[in-house]
Amino acid sequence: SSELTQDPAVSVALGQTIRITCQGDNFRNYYASWYQQRPGQAPLLVLYGKNNRPSGIPDRFSGSNSGNTASLTITGAQAEDEADYYCNSRGSSGHHRVFGTGTKVTVL
Amino acid sequence: EEELVESGGGLVKPGGSLRLSCAASGFSFSAYIMNWVRQAPGKGLEWVASFGSSGSYIYYADSVKGRFTVSRDNAKNSLYLQMSSLRVDDTAIYYCARDLYSPSWDAFDLWGQGTMVTVSS
Numbered sequence: 001s002s003e004l005t006q007d008p009a010v011s012v013a014l015g016q017t018i019r020i021t022c023q024g025d026n027f028r029n030y031y032a033s034w035y036q037q038r039p040g041q042a043p044l045l046v047l048y049g050k051n052n053r054p055s056g057i058p059d060r061f062s063g064s065n066s067g068n069t070a071s072l073t074i075t076g077a078q079a080e081d082e083a084d085y086y087c088n089s090r091g092s093s094g095h096h097r098v099f100g101t102g103t104k105v106t107v108l
Numbered sequence: 109e110e111e112l113v114e115s116g117g118g119l120v121k122p123g124g125s126l127r128l129s130c131a132a133s134g135f136s137f138s139a140y141i142m143n144w145v146r147q148a149p150g151k152g153l154e155w156v157a158s159f160g161s162s163g164s165y166i167y168y169a170d171s172v173k174g175r176f177t178v179s180r181d182n183a184k185n186s187l188y189l190q191m192s193s194l195r196v197d198d199t200a201i202y203y204c205a206r207d208l209y210s211p212s213w214d215a216f217d218l219w220g221q222g223t224m225v226t227v228s229s
Contacts (some may be wrong), residue, residue, distance in 0.1 A: 031213040048215035086153050095167045097155040097214055102163060
């Protein structure tokens with residue numbers, strides 16, 4: 001199975017832009033999906049596929065893939081964006097799913 | 109309203125067994141791949157298992173393969189996780205999650221609230 005590596009923690013000033021990265025071997029074959037998790041809550045899907053946002057997710061969330069890195073960008077971060085963020089993709093088998101190590105985002 | 113509700117968690121001794129259930133409502137359950145995902149206290153998310161709409165698509169994480177068995181009953185709109193030979197490091201919140209599957213991506217777009225499993229002597 002593959003691993004997906006994320007920075008443990010990042011911070012951003014209110015209203016500024018932040019990029020959260022996820023490094024893995026299979027992004028040449030598979031897209032990442034991204035999940036926001038606030039304390040005590042279940043994860044929430046915020047981005048998936050090429051750059052798809054579920055209904056209700058603000059357009060300040062966007063994504064991209066480049067080589068072995070998938071990225072989630074929050075343009076104009078808000079206080080409510082403070083949370084843990086996890087990427088997810090397929091492992092080398094193409095059937096196993098893998099979550100990233102998670103990034104704690106602090107909005108200052 | 110689309111909803112997933114997990115149940116069956118609790119305290120179990122190492123080596124014991126437990127069966128989790130996930131009841132789905134508000135959507136066509138049989139049309140989706142369903143997953144179990146867990147989160148140990150203070151830790152990140154870990155994918156556990158996937159079960160397709162029929163019995164031909166079943167995959168497990170290496171950490172649970174041979175000990176856990178995922179199943180579903182489409183007539184009852186339910187997903188199950190039979191856990192045996194439980195270990196202390198299986199202690200976690202267990203979530204079920206719906207998968208908007210595509211050949212090149214997954215999207216777990218609907219999650220339950222989770223059920224806590226504690227393995228301790």
